[in-house]
Amino acid sequence: MTVTQNRAVESETSAAREKVLEVKNLRIHYETPRGDVIAVNGINFHVYKGETLGLVGESGCGKSTATAGILRLVQPPGRIVDGEVLLNGVDLLKLNESELRQKRWRDASLIPQGAMNSLNPVMKVKEQIGDGITTHEPGMSRQAVKERILELLTLVGLPSRVYDLYPHELSGGMKQRVCIAMGIALNPSMIIADEPTSALDVVVQRVVAQTLLDVKKKLGVSMILIGHDMGLQAQLVDRIAVMYAGNIVEIAPVRSLFEEPMHPYTQLLIASIPSIKERKPLKITEGLTHDLRNPPPGCIFQFRCPQVMEHCRKITPPLRELKPEHYVACHLYE
Numbered sequence: 001m002t003v004t005q006n007r008a009v010e011s012e013t014s015a016a017r018e019k020v021l022e023v024k025n026l027r028i029h030y031e032t033p034r035g036d037v038i039a040v041n042g043i044n045f046h047v048y049k050g051e052t053l054g055l056v057g058e059s060g061c062g063k064s065t066a067t068a069g070i071l072r073l074v075q076p077p078g079r080i081v082d083g084e085v086l087l088n089g090v091d092l093l094k095l096n097e098s099e100l101r102q103k104r105w106r107d108a109s110l111i112p113q114g115a116m117n118s119l120n121p122v123m124k125v126k127e128q129i130g131d132g133i134t135t136h137e138p139g140m141s142r143q144a145v146k147e148r149i150l151e152l153l154t155l156v157g158l159p160s161r162v163y164d165l166y167p168h169e170l171s172g173g174m175k176q177r178v179c180i181a182m183g184i185a186l187n188p189s190m191i192i193a194d195e196p197t198s199a200l201d202v203v204v205q206r207v208v209a210q211t212l213l214d215v216k217k218k219l220g221v222s223m224i225l226i227g228h229d230m231g232l233q234a235q236l237v238d239r240i241a242v243m244y245a246g247n248i249v250e251i252a253p254v255r256s257l258f259e260e261p262m263h264p265y266t267q268l269l270i271a272s273i274p275s276i277k278e279r280k281p282l283k284i285t286e287g288l289t290h291d292l293r294n295p296p297p298g299c300i301f302q303f304r305c306p307q308v309m310e311h312c313r314k315i316t317p318p319l320r321e322l323k324p325e326h327y328v329a330c331h332l333y334e
Contacts, residue, residue: 017048020189020222021070021108026083028062028069031076035293039065039078041246041300044319047190052216052223054237054254056230056269060289062246063226064113067192070224071108072100087190105132109183111193113226115175119167125149126163129182136186152181155218156211173204177211184215191223197232209236230273234258239325242266245289245300248319252326262328264305299331307332 028040040062047053055063068074070085072092085092087108095103112118120128129149134140140148146163153162156177167175176196183191193212197205209232216223225237233240233254240257242250242265250263261267271283287304290296299305299312311331319329 017051019046020049020051020088021047021224022084022086023066023070024084024086026066026069026085027081028065028074028078029081030078032293037292038246038295039292040069041295042082043243043246043248045241045248045251047222047224048238049189049222050216050220051239052225052237054233054240055224055226055243056228056233056240057243058228058285061243063243064194066243067110067194067224067226070192071104071110073110102136105183105188106136106186107188108190108192109186109188111176111179111183111191111196113194113196113198115172115179116167118179119175121167124164124166125153125170125178129178129185132182132185148185149181152185153178155184155215156181157207157214171204172200173207176200176204176208180208180211180215184219184221187219187221189222191221192226193223194226195228196225198228205232212236230269242269245292245295247300247329249301249330250326250328251319252323252328256323256326262322262326262333263301263330264307264332265301268306299329 023043023045025042025044026040027042029036030039043066045053055067057063065074065078069080070092072080074080080093083093087103092100092103126146126149129152130145133145133148149163150160153160158174158177162170162174162178170178196212197208200208213236215221225233227233237254239251239253241248242263244265250257250266257266258270261270268283268285285304290300290303296302298314299317302308302312305312309331317329317331319327321327322333
Protein backbone atom coordinates (compact mmCIF):
# COMPACT_ATOMS: atom_id res chain seq x y z
CA MET A 1 0.00 0.00 0.00
CA THR A 2 1.37 3.45 -0.93
CA VAL A 3 1.85 6.38 1.45
CA THR A 4 -1.13 8.13 -0.12
CA GLN A 5 -3.34 5.07 0.35
CA ASN A 6 -2.25 4.76 3.98
CA ARG A 7 -3.27 8.38 4.58
CA ALA A 8 -6.60 7.74 2.88
CA VAL A 9 -7.35 4.75 5.12
CA GLU A 10 -6.68 6.94 8.15
CA SER A 11 -8.99 9.62 6.77
CA GLU A 12 -11.87 7.18 6.29
CA THR A 13 -12.03 6.63 10.05
CA SER A 14 -11.74 10.34 10.88
CA ALA A 15 -15.43 10.78 11.66
CA ALA A 16 -14.96 9.09 15.04
CA ARG A 17 -11.90 11.14 16.00
CA GLU A 18 -11.57 13.93 18.52
CA LYS A 19 -11.31 17.42 17.05
CA VAL A 20 -8.22 19.22 18.33
CA LEU A 21 -8.83 22.43 16.37
CA GLU A 22 -12.07 23.96 15.12
CA VAL A 23 -12.04 27.16 13.05
CA LYS A 24 -15.46 28.76 12.68
CA ASN A 25 -16.35 31.71 10.42
CA LEU A 26 -12.84 33.19 10.61
CA ARG A 27 -12.65 36.58 8.87
CA ILE A 28 -9.46 38.60 8.48
CA HIS A 29 -9.24 41.96 6.71
CA TYR A 30 -6.36 44.27 5.78
CA GLU A 31 -7.20 47.95 5.96
CA THR A 32 -6.29 50.14 2.97
CA PRO A 33 -7.18 53.73 2.03
CA ARG A 34 -9.55 52.35 -0.64
CA GLY A 35 -11.33 49.85 1.58
CA ASP A 36 -10.65 46.59 3.38
CA VAL A 37 -8.95 43.74 1.55
CA ILE A 38 -10.85 40.57 2.50
CA ALA A 39 -7.96 38.16 3.00
CA VAL A 40 -9.91 35.43 4.80
CA ASN A 41 -13.64 35.33 4.17
CA GLY A 42 -15.47 33.35 6.85
CA ILE A 43 -13.71 29.99 6.55
CA ASN A 44 -14.67 26.86 8.49
CA PHE A 45 -12.60 23.72 9.01
CA HIS A 46 -11.35 21.38 11.73
CA VAL A 47 -8.34 19.19 12.43
CA TYR A 48 -8.62 15.80 14.12
CA LYS A 49 -6.28 14.48 16.77
CA GLY A 50 -3.18 13.00 15.15
CA GLU A 51 -4.19 14.24 11.69
CA THR A 52 -2.28 16.32 9.15
CA LEU A 53 -4.47 18.74 7.21
CA GLY A 54 -3.00 20.23 4.05
CA LEU A 55 -3.89 23.83 3.20
CA VAL A 56 -3.24 24.58 -0.48
CA GLY A 57 -3.88 27.30 -3.02
CA GLU A 58 -2.05 29.87 -5.12
CA SER A 59 0.03 32.68 -3.61
CA GLY A 60 -2.14 35.36 -2.05
CA CYS A 61 -5.16 33.13 -1.47
CA GLY A 62 -5.02 33.59 2.32
CA LYS A 63 -3.34 30.39 3.55
CA SER A 64 -0.67 31.99 5.73
CA THR A 65 -3.02 34.75 6.87
CA ALA A 66 -5.57 32.17 8.01
CA THR A 67 -3.03 30.29 10.10
CA ALA A 68 -1.62 33.56 11.46
CA GLY A 69 -5.16 34.30 12.57
CA ILE A 70 -5.34 30.98 14.40
CA LEU A 71 -2.32 31.97 16.51
CA ARG A 72 -3.35 35.66 16.62
CA LEU A 73 -0.20 36.73 14.84
CA VAL A 74 -1.93 39.00 12.29
CA GLN A 75 -0.10 42.33 12.24
CA PRO A 76 -1.60 45.78 11.47
CA PRO A 77 -3.08 46.88 9.13
CA GLY A 78 -4.51 43.37 9.30
CA ARG A 79 -7.15 42.53 11.88
CA ILE A 80 -9.34 39.60 12.85
CA VAL A 81 -12.90 40.75 12.17
CA ASP A 82 -14.88 37.75 13.35
CA GLY A 83 -14.77 34.06 14.14
CA GLU A 84 -13.86 31.41 16.68
CA VAL A 85 -10.67 29.36 16.96
CA LEU A 86 -11.26 26.49 19.37
CA LEU A 87 -8.08 24.67 20.41
CA ASN A 88 -8.92 21.75 22.69
CA GLY A 89 -12.20 23.54 23.40
CA VAL A 90 -10.65 26.93 24.29
CA ASP A 91 -11.36 29.93 22.04
CA LEU A 92 -7.95 31.49 21.40
CA LEU A 93 -9.54 34.70 20.09
CA LYS A 94 -11.05 35.43 23.50
CA LEU A 95 -7.86 35.03 25.58
CA ASN A 96 -5.93 37.97 26.96
CA GLU A 97 -2.25 38.42 26.10
CA SER A 98 -0.98 36.61 29.19
CA GLU A 99 -3.25 33.61 28.63
CA LEU A 100 -2.35 33.52 24.94
CA ARG A 101 1.39 33.48 25.71
CA GLN A 102 0.85 30.34 27.75
CA LYS A 103 -0.99 28.66 24.88
CA ARG A 104 1.54 29.47 22.18
CA TRP A 105 4.33 26.90 21.85
CA ARG A 106 2.86 24.77 24.65
CA ASP A 107 -0.47 23.97 22.95
CA ALA A 108 0.01 25.41 19.44
CA SER A 109 3.30 26.17 17.71
CA LEU A 110 4.50 27.48 14.36
CA ILE A 111 7.19 26.15 12.04
CA PRO A 112 7.76 29.30 9.97
CA GLN A 113 8.44 29.67 6.27
CA GLY A 114 12.08 30.49 5.56
CA ALA A 115 14.25 29.42 8.48
CA MET A 116 16.95 31.89 7.36
CA ASN A 117 14.69 34.80 8.35
CA SER A 118 13.24 33.11 11.44
CA LEU A 119 16.38 32.29 13.40
CA ASN A 120 18.30 35.01 15.25
CA PRO A 121 21.74 35.21 13.58
CA VAL A 122 23.54 36.27 16.78
CA MET A 123 22.14 33.54 19.04
CA LYS A 124 23.35 29.95 19.13
CA VAL A 125 20.89 27.13 18.51
CA LYS A 126 20.94 26.12 22.19
CA GLU A 127 19.87 29.63 23.22
CA GLN A 128 17.07 29.88 20.69
CA ILE A 129 15.49 26.53 21.55
CA GLY A 130 16.17 26.97 25.25
CA ASP A 131 14.49 30.37 25.38
CA GLY A 132 11.04 28.93 24.71
CA ILE A 133 11.56 26.04 27.11
CA THR A 134 12.68 28.19 30.06
CA THR A 135 9.93 30.74 29.43
CA HIS A 136 7.22 28.10 29.81
CA GLU A 137 9.05 25.87 32.30
CA PRO A 138 11.13 28.29 34.43
CA GLY A 139 11.90 25.71 37.10
CA MET A 140 14.04 23.49 34.86
CA SER A 141 17.75 23.23 35.64
CA ARG A 142 20.35 24.11 33.02
CA GLN A 143 21.33 20.46 32.68
CA ALA A 144 17.71 19.40 32.17
CA VAL A 145 17.25 22.07 29.49
CA LYS A 146 20.43 20.93 27.74
CA GLU A 147 19.28 17.32 27.77
CA ARG A 148 15.88 18.34 26.37
CA ILE A 149 17.50 20.29 23.53
CA LEU A 150 19.85 17.42 22.65
CA GLU A 151 16.87 15.04 22.59
CA LEU A 152 15.03 17.40 20.26
CA LEU A 153 18.00 17.66 17.90
CA THR A 154 18.25 13.87 17.78
CA LEU A 155 14.51 13.60 17.12
CA VAL A 156 14.79 15.83 14.04
CA GLY A 157 17.89 14.04 12.77
CA LEU A 158 20.56 16.60 13.68
CA PRO A 159 23.93 15.81 15.28
CA SER A 160 24.60 16.99 18.82
CA ARG A 161 27.27 19.46 17.62
CA VAL A 162 24.45 21.68 16.25
CA TYR A 163 23.67 22.52 19.90
CA ASP A 164 26.59 24.95 20.07
CA LEU A 165 26.45 26.41 16.54
CA TYR A 166 25.13 29.67 15.08
CA PRO A 167 22.51 29.60 12.29
CA HIS A 168 25.00 30.75 9.64
CA GLU A 169 27.03 27.59 10.31
CA LEU A 170 24.12 25.38 9.22
CA SER A 171 22.78 24.41 5.79
CA GLY A 172 19.26 25.37 4.73
CA GLY A 173 17.84 21.95 5.57
CA MET A 174 19.53 21.95 8.99
CA LYS A 175 18.10 25.39 9.77
CA GLN A 176 14.64 24.17 8.88
CA ARG A 177 15.02 21.16 11.15
CA VAL A 178 16.13 23.45 13.97
CA CYS A 179 12.83 25.31 13.46
CA ILE A 180 11.00 21.98 13.65
CA ALA A 181 12.83 21.22 16.92
CA MET A 182 11.73 24.60 18.29
CA GLY A 183 8.16 23.91 17.23
CA ILE A 184 7.96 20.59 19.09
CA ALA A 185 10.03 21.64 22.13
CA LEU A 186 7.01 21.75 24.46
CA ASN A 187 5.14 18.84 22.83
CA PRO A 188 2.16 20.89 21.58
CA SER A 189 -1.06 19.29 20.43
CA MET A 190 -1.15 21.40 17.25
CA ILE A 191 1.69 22.38 14.89
CA ILE A 192 1.29 24.78 11.96
CA ALA A 193 3.99 24.28 9.32
CA ASP A 194 4.00 27.23 6.91
CA GLU A 195 5.55 25.97 3.65
CA PRO A 196 8.51 24.40 5.50
CA THR A 197 10.12 23.06 2.30
CA SER A 198 9.49 25.92 -0.15
CA ALA A 199 13.00 27.46 0.02
CA LEU A 200 14.87 24.14 -0.23
CA ASP A 201 16.12 22.04 -3.13
CA VAL A 202 14.33 18.81 -3.99
CA VAL A 203 16.70 16.46 -2.11
CA VAL A 204 16.58 18.53 1.08
CA GLN A 205 12.82 18.89 0.73
CA ARG A 206 12.52 15.13 1.03
CA VAL A 207 14.68 15.06 4.16
CA VAL A 208 12.63 17.80 5.85
CA ALA A 209 9.34 16.21 4.77
CA GLN A 210 10.43 12.87 6.21
CA THR A 211 11.42 14.65 9.44
CA LEU A 212 7.91 16.08 9.73
CA LEU A 213 6.39 12.62 9.20
CA ASP A 214 8.68 11.09 11.81
CA VAL A 215 7.86 13.81 14.34
CA LYS A 216 4.14 13.38 13.79
CA LYS A 217 4.38 9.61 14.19
CA LYS A 218 6.50 9.72 17.35
CA LEU A 219 4.64 12.53 19.12
CA GLY A 220 1.13 11.95 17.79
CA VAL A 221 0.57 15.66 17.17
CA SER A 222 -1.95 17.26 14.84
CA MET A 223 -0.60 19.42 12.04
CA ILE A 224 -1.63 21.96 9.43
CA LEU A 225 0.74 21.85 6.47
CA ILE A 226 0.62 24.87 4.18
CA GLY A 227 2.05 24.44 0.70
CA HIS A 228 1.87 24.80 -3.07
CA ASP A 229 3.31 21.43 -4.05
CA MET A 230 0.34 19.13 -4.65
CA GLY A 231 2.62 16.14 -5.13
CA LEU A 232 4.24 16.70 -1.74
CA GLN A 233 0.85 17.20 -0.12
CA ALA A 234 -0.34 13.87 -1.53
CA GLN A 235 2.43 12.09 0.36
CA LEU A 236 2.26 13.97 3.66
CA VAL A 237 -1.33 14.82 4.57
CA ASP A 238 -4.53 13.01 5.51
CA ARG A 239 -7.01 15.60 4.23
CA ILE A 240 -6.65 18.67 2.02
CA ALA A 241 -8.43 22.03 2.22
CA VAL A 242 -8.24 24.07 -1.01
CA MET A 243 -8.33 27.87 -0.67
CA TYR A 244 -9.11 30.45 -3.33
CA ALA A 245 -9.33 34.22 -2.75
CA GLY A 246 -9.83 33.87 1.00
CA ASN A 247 -12.43 31.11 0.75
CA ILE A 248 -12.23 27.35 1.22
CA VAL A 249 -13.72 25.81 -1.92
CA GLU A 250 -13.11 22.10 -1.25
CA ILE A 251 -12.11 19.85 1.66
CA ALA A 252 -11.61 16.12 1.22
CA PRO A 253 -9.53 13.10 2.24
CA VAL A 254 -6.37 13.13 0.15
CA ARG A 255 -7.21 10.04 -1.89
CA SER A 256 -10.72 11.23 -2.68
CA LEU A 257 -9.48 14.67 -3.70
CA PHE A 258 -6.84 13.35 -6.11
CA GLU A 259 -9.01 10.61 -7.61
CA GLU A 260 -12.14 12.74 -7.97
CA PRO A 261 -11.52 16.48 -7.53
CA MET A 262 -14.89 18.19 -7.68
CA HIS A 263 -14.28 21.95 -7.66
CA PRO A 264 -13.04 23.34 -11.00
CA TYR A 265 -10.19 25.15 -9.24
CA THR A 266 -9.03 21.93 -7.56
CA GLN A 267 -9.21 20.15 -10.92
CA LEU A 268 -6.94 22.80 -12.45
CA LEU A 269 -4.47 22.57 -9.55
CA ILE A 270 -4.15 18.80 -9.94
CA ALA A 271 -3.94 19.04 -13.74
CA SER A 272 -0.93 21.33 -13.31
CA ILE A 273 1.14 18.55 -11.68
CA PRO A 274 3.83 17.39 -14.15
CA SER A 275 3.63 13.71 -15.13
CA ILE A 276 6.64 11.42 -15.50
CA LYS A 277 4.55 8.87 -17.42
CA GLU A 278 3.21 10.96 -20.27
CA ARG A 279 3.80 14.20 -22.11
CA LYS A 280 0.95 16.65 -21.86
CA PRO A 281 0.51 20.39 -22.26
CA LEU A 282 0.70 22.46 -19.11
CA LYS A 283 -2.76 23.57 -18.03
CA ILE A 284 -2.99 27.02 -16.51
CA THR A 285 -5.77 28.91 -14.79
CA GLU A 286 -6.50 31.82 -17.08
CA GLY A 287 -7.82 35.22 -16.05
CA LEU A 288 -7.31 37.30 -12.93
CA THR A 289 -8.66 37.09 -9.40
CA HIS A 290 -11.36 39.65 -8.60
CA ASP A 291 -10.62 42.75 -6.52
CA LEU A 292 -10.45 41.41 -2.96
CA ARG A 293 -11.87 44.68 -1.66
CA ASN A 294 -15.05 44.15 -3.63
CA PRO A 295 -15.91 40.49 -4.20
CA PRO A 296 -18.59 39.82 -6.83
CA PRO A 297 -21.99 38.33 -6.04
CA GLY A 298 -22.11 34.60 -6.54
CA CYS A 299 -19.14 32.23 -6.80
CA ILE A 300 -15.74 33.82 -6.15
CA PHE A 301 -14.13 31.67 -8.88
CA GLN A 302 -16.57 32.74 -11.61
CA PHE A 303 -14.12 34.98 -13.53
CA ARG A 304 -11.65 32.14 -14.08
CA CYS A 305 -13.86 29.07 -14.07
CA PRO A 306 -14.03 27.12 -17.37
CA GLN A 307 -17.44 25.72 -16.37
CA VAL A 308 -19.13 28.89 -15.13
CA MET A 309 -22.94 29.13 -15.48
CA GLU A 310 -25.27 32.10 -15.20
CA HIS A 311 -26.41 30.77 -11.85
CA CYS A 312 -22.83 31.08 -10.55
CA ARG A 313 -22.86 34.85 -11.08
CA LYS A 314 -25.81 35.42 -8.76
CA ILE A 315 -25.79 32.96 -5.86
CA THR A 316 -22.83 32.04 -3.64
CA PRO A 317 -22.50 28.24 -3.43
CA PRO A 318 -22.32 26.92 0.15
CA LEU A 319 -19.67 24.42 1.24
CA ARG A 320 -21.68 21.18 1.22
CA GLU A 321 -20.79 17.57 2.04
CA LEU A 322 -21.39 15.59 -1.16
CA LYS A 323 -19.57 12.43 -0.07
CA PRO A 324 -18.31 11.28 3.34
CA GLU A 325 -15.85 13.97 4.51
CA HIS A 326 -15.79 15.49 1.00
CA TYR A 327 -17.05 19.07 0.97
CA VAL A 328 -17.24 21.35 -2.06
CA ALA A 329 -18.60 24.84 -2.77
CA CYS A 330 -19.84 24.57 -6.35
CA HIS A 331 -23.17 24.82 -8.20
CA LEU A 332 -22.21 22.03 -10.61
CA TYR A 333 -23.45 19.39 -8.15
CA GLU A 334 -26.85 20.77 -7.31
